[in-house]
Amino acid sequence: MKHAFLAKSSSGNPYDVTFEVIGGRMVVHCTCKAGEMNQQCKHKRALSFGDAEMLMDKSQTQALKDLLAMSVANDLMARLRIEEEALTVLETEKNRLAAQEKAIKRRIADIFTGKA
Numbered sequence: 001m002k003h004a005f006l007a008k009s010s011s012g013n014p015y016d017v018t019f020e021v022i023g024g025r026m027v028v029h030c031t032c033k034a035g036e037m038n039q040q041c042k043h044k045r046a047l048s049f050g051d052a053e054m055l056m057d058k059s060q061t062q063a064l065k066d067l068l069a070m071s072v073a074n075d076l077m078a079r080l081r082i083e084e085e086a087l088t089v090l091e092t093e094k095n096r097l098a099a100q101e102k103a104i105k106r107r108i109a110d111i112f113t114g115k116a
């Protein structure tokens with residue numbers, strides 16, 4: 001059974017975000033450009049975490065709440081949170097490495113100019 005929601009879009013034409021339980025897992029699809037390529041998108045993310053602000057049609061708020069009360073939806077959210085936390089750790093590390101790279105390049109430049 002598919003659960004369909006209308007998500008806001010910047011163009012004004014809403015996207016269809018559908019939730020479906022397949023093989024015991026909640027699968028989410030969106031008709032935006034990224035979604036059609038089976039990539040992550042803000043619409044899938046927002047509705048998966050129950051952000052009713054993303055709903056084009058506010059009368060779907062309760063249906064979204066009911067859907068997300070299902071244990072498969074909790075599983076989906078838990079798995080998304082784990083991956084998002086991993087991304088946050090990765091971003092922090094990337095920033096740290098970028099700062100380190102910049103410092104090394106600065107020292108190399110200083111060697112060339114005789115400052116070091």
Ligand SMILES: [Zn+2]
Pocket residue numbers: 015030031032033034035041042043044
């Ligand atoms: Zn989307």
